[in-house]
Structure formats: C-alpha cells, structure tokens
Amino acid sequence: MVVKNQIKLIKSLHQKKYRNLHGLFFVEGIKTVRELLDSGLEVYGIYTTDNSVLDVGQDFQVLISESELKKMSSLKNPNTLLGVFYKPKTQEVDFTDWILALDHVSDPGNLGTIIRLCDWFGIRHLVCSPDTVDCYNPKVLQATMGSIARVHVVYTNLLKFLRKSKKQIFCTSMDGQSAYGTNLRESGILVMGNETHGISPEVEAVCHKKIGIPQFGNPTAESLNVATATAIFLNEIRRG
Template sequence: MLSKSQVKYIRSLGQQKYRKEHNVYLAEGEKLAEEWLQSNAVIKMIVAEEPWIDANQALIRRHPDAELLIAKSSDLESISLLQTPNKVLLVVETPKEKAKLPQSGWCIALDTIQDPGNMGTIIRIADWFGITDIVCSHDCVEAFNPKVVQSGMGGHLRVNIHKTDLDGYLSQTKMPVFAAILEGTDVYDMPRNENGILLIGNESKGIHPQLIAKASHKVTIPRKGGAESLNAGVSAGILCALLLPR
C-alpha cells in the first residue's frame, strides 16, 4: 500500500520544480500506462489498483526495476491530477535532451507556446506526421507538464523535444523556415517540401518579430469566415498536412 511519504512524493510531482529535482514525470491513466509500459521508457514507479495489476502482469514484467505499489481507489484519487482519477499512474524517468538540434527533414519550432493543451496537441500532431523533433523557445510551457503528457497521447515516446535559443537556431540553420502568420502567402499556393522548419507562435501574440525576420517563407491558412485567428495546435496540424510531402 502507499505510504504517506509516497503519497507526498507523487503529489509533489505535480509541480515543475520537483519534477526537475527528481528528473521524472507522471503518465496517468490506463491508455497511457499501456503505451508507456510497452515502450523502452524507464519506469520508476507503477501505482495501480490490484485488479489492474492482476490483469496486466505481462506489461509489468517488462519493467522489473520499477517499484510496484498497490493503491486503493481513494489513494489514486488523492494523488491524481486528473478530474476523474484512473486505475493506474506511472512515475517515469525524464529522457535526456538530445544535444544535436535537427538540421534535416521536418521539425516544428515553437515560440512561447504557453498552453499545456496546445503543447500536447502539437506533440501529438508531430507524432502523427512522423516529425521526430520539436524545438521550443526557453519560455514555452514545460513539455513534461502532466497536462502536456496527457494531451500528447504517447507522442512523448517518439518525439524529441528540445529547448534552445530559437533566434540562434533559426539564424544558423540551412533549412527553409515557414513562419505561420496571418499576413503570409496562402498555403494552398505553396509547394510541398522535403524538409523545413514550421514555426508556430504564441497563442495571443504570435511569433516574435525578430524570428519572423529569420523566416524564408511566411505562410497563412486562408480565412473564409469571421474568426480572428486559429488555435496554435489546429494551425500546426493544417500546415503539416499541406506542406509536408505526401
């Protein structure tokens, strides 16, 4: 059963400073747990109700070094970060950030994305389109925030997430940079490209002017109705579908 100290530790991982201190993050819920346990992720702790543990012995055996803790539903409710607590929660080691930034293929660059749901959605979009790298400015929301992990739907297992000085990265890259802005070229008039960096800006302020200046192409999704703008995640998905090679 969960001890008071274990409950306190898991609860603390809802805060970024403790995730950084312990170099771990949370993956919560049956769907995420199944995907993580099928992967090569380093699982530090499996916290679950006894019936779930009994039904998933094969997955649990894949991670013999993980600490296995039986929890009551009330325990999971007390440590859960979801509105509706699930039957299982994992504590996972945060992967080391790859030192080399992408210089070929396609990647998504994010300038000051603040909403965890948007960040998670964009990670999921990258995973869908086979984009293996996302490059974030230092002031983006933390990629391993529990809400980001939840909305990323397993994308964290396949997408490398980098944090860097975007200005410096865009200044030195030889890849074409496609900045998503309202005043850009109609994306339907642009050819598909074998490689490139799709630059998506902050939810309310867009892309910083100095980064727009680094773009080789400015692109927009044509507006037909009266909406002021598109959600950052929605924009990223549409632009990936229209710019990447089939």
C-alpha cells in the same frame, strides 16, 4: 510509510521545478502508461489499484488504494493506474526531415495536441522556446495520449537555434503567402507562435518566408487555434 513518501514525491511532480529537480514525470491511465512502457523509457514506479491490469513485475508495481491514487493524481476521477518515469536524455535534433518549432505556446492542451499531431505526421523533433509550456505538465501529457513517447521535444533558445540552422525557415502568419501555393521542400523548419501574440518580432526577423492559411468567404473568425493551424500546415508539408 513507503507509500506515504511516494505520495509526497508524486504530488511534488505536479510542479515543473520538482520535475526538473528529480528528473521525473508522471502519466495516468492504462493506455498512456502502457505506451510509455513500450517505448523503453526508464520506469521509476507504477502505482495501481488493480494489479491485474498491467504486468510489469513486482520491482516496479505498487498496489495502492483508491484514496491513495486520488492523492497522487492530477485528475478529478483517477483511472486505475499512474506511472512515474525518468525524463529521457536530450537528443541531437535531426535536420534531415521537417522540424516544428514553437515560439511561446502557453496552453497545455494546445501543446499536447501539437505533440499528437507531430506523431501522426511523422515529425520526430519538436523544438520549443524556454517560455513554451513544459511538455511534462500533466495536462500536456493527458492531451498527448501517449505520443510523448515518440516525439523528441527540445527546449532551447529558439532564436539562436534558428540562426544556426542551415534549413529554410517558414514562419506562420495571418498575412503570409498561402501555404497551399507554397513550395514546401523535403525538409525545413516550420515555426508556430503564441496563441495571442503570434511569433515574436525577433524570431520572425530570421524567417525566410511567411506562410498562412487563407480564409474563405466573409472574414468572421479572428484567427485559428494554434493546434488547428498546426494540423493544416503539417498536412500541407506531408502532402507536398
């Protein structure tokens, strides 16, 4: 009965409204679960088909069958381990370094990759508009490969956040000044937009400068994937 109730709870966490209701989220796979445990996030429970792969104490670890794991999992082929964690408390955004802001990024894979990029380039604060995909979406978490433990993600009214900021705001745009020749200071805010529509006109209106990535050779590709573009911009920021 205990495992049955846990399966019901974890299946509900596949949906954002229940993640918000319970203040919980789940991740899958040995590496990702281990990274979140090492980060100090509060654990709700660890569910595994093999007790030998992880030693977190009997208070948290529950041995389950492969069929039970499959019922909990969001994956076609679940991998041994599923961890349920409490969502971390919201922290104040630190303006002493660069901040990445996302305006309605909707694809889970893109957001997960962007979180990994923030981790790689040492961007600790990622500010998202409310209509950006949930960072605790299972597909996002799979794509982060554990980086969610080291990047602080905030959802807020992006327009109000930018208006209150005293930092220089750089909006990315196809027709912006080349990022390669732009003076990117020690800190600022870089705004990336929606995969199809880019940055909304309202957000673009509060930006101080528009920057872009020049295309070489004959124009062929319509645009760059938002995660790919983020990698190039963050590299320029750290290189500069």
